[in-house]
Amino acid sequence: MEEKAVPVKAPAPAAPASDPARSPEGQQVALQSVKHMGQVSVPAPVVEPSFHCLTVVGQIEGHLILPPKNKTTKYEHVLPQLVAIEQNPRIKGTLILLNTVGGDIEAGLAIAEMIATMSKPVVSLVLGGGHSIGIPIAVAADHSFIARSATMTIHPIRLTGMVIGVPQTYEYLDKMQDRVIRFIVEHSRITEERLRDLMFRTGELMRDIGTVLVGEEAVKAGIIDEVGGMAEAMRKLRQLTEEAGEAEDSPAPPIPPAGAEELGTPPRPWAGRPRHRRLLALRHRWGAPRRRGGL
Amino acid sequence: MILYTILPPEEIFAEEWGEEAAAPVEVQVDGVILSVSPGGNGSARVERVISTNPEDYLHPFFQPGSPVFLAGRDP
Secondary structure, three states: OOOOOOOOOOOOOOOOOOOHHHOHHHHHHHHHHHHHHOOOOOOOOOOOOOEEEEEEEEEEEOOOOOOOOOOEEEHHHHHHHHHHHHHOOOOOEEEEEEEEEEEOHHHHHHHHHHHHOOOOOEEEEEEEEEOOOHHHHHHHOOEEEEOOOOEEEEOOOOOOOOOOOOHHHHHHHHHHHHHHHHHHHHHOOOOHHHHHHHHOOEEEEOOEEOEEEEOHHHHHOOOOOEEOOHHHHHHHHHHHHHHHHHHHOOOOOOOOOOOOOOOOOOOOOOOOOOHHHHHHHHHHHHOOOOOOOOO | OOOOOOOOHHHHOOOOOOOOOOOOEEEEEOOEEEEEEEOOOOEEEEEEEEOOOHHHHHOHHHOOOOEEEOOOOOO
16 A cells, blocks of 8 residues: 555644743742742643543531541532533533542532533542442432442431431431432432332341442442443543534534545545434535524 | 551541641632641641642642642731
8 A cells, every 4th residue: 555644733732932830930930929929820721621520539528527637528619619610611521530438418419419400511430439428429420430349338318416316307317318319219220119129228238227339230220320430431521522512513523534535435524423413414514504593 | 446547647546646737728729729737837738629620630839748828827
């Protein structure tokens, strides 16, 4: 085969020379400003990341006062950040990393509801553990992943601290339990019967009732969508973002692979796309006027 | 009781040993919330970055342990 000149991608543009914070002198100045003012102007990254990442680690805290050393995910941090992600047009999607032992039910459900009602694609990845109230957060995403070695503990709601022993307390707890169960059932493939069965199973947890699901078992139970890691989660996020992006405004069709024309096959930008997307790709290729009245 | 952990003992037994660390305070530097532990004289160390932007975690000034000087705070 004859050698052909392959178009070489232009090298990525270097950081603009006008950006003072990128040069060594600029960093010195920035350091000085940290020393003197306690403030620093952060140089804007050359390319702003299109995906943001929310980490839910340690305990999920609502109103418990924890020792300062405890790792906590506080909802006064998380909720505004989710609002910021939703509002920023440059952020295309969110990855949620979970490694939590659980925590406050109200706080956990609040975070889960926020994630579930976001309009941007969200993918969750359970690493290590996503226990108790971490489960609603994991299933709230559009697509959920679990690492092969990660675990999820499903157990009924418990109280720590003072319990007022009146029948109403039990009923209140029961209602809270139903809220959690309803949320998980609505956002995953598991049925209510199966979830309750896992939740109240005896003999799996020492001195407690419930079930521990490891990696694949969580997928088989229908709580998590797929076993996977970082690469799978990012690929899914990109795919969801592309689908969402095409739905509102079809982007330029992908460049046909080099050498396709020599082989006699016309470039097919719609190839490999779902059927309902092909028309969009075709229209774009023919240069049909977009968004004219009536269409 | 045997503890299998990588955490240093002074962190686990902080209360028992009576050298409880000062509670971390949250400061905002250029729009990024940092959890810092004050060390007196207006100095502090970064404990944790609280952000959803992955770029913030790569920022050299925000690395855990980096010094931060708190302006306008009593030593």
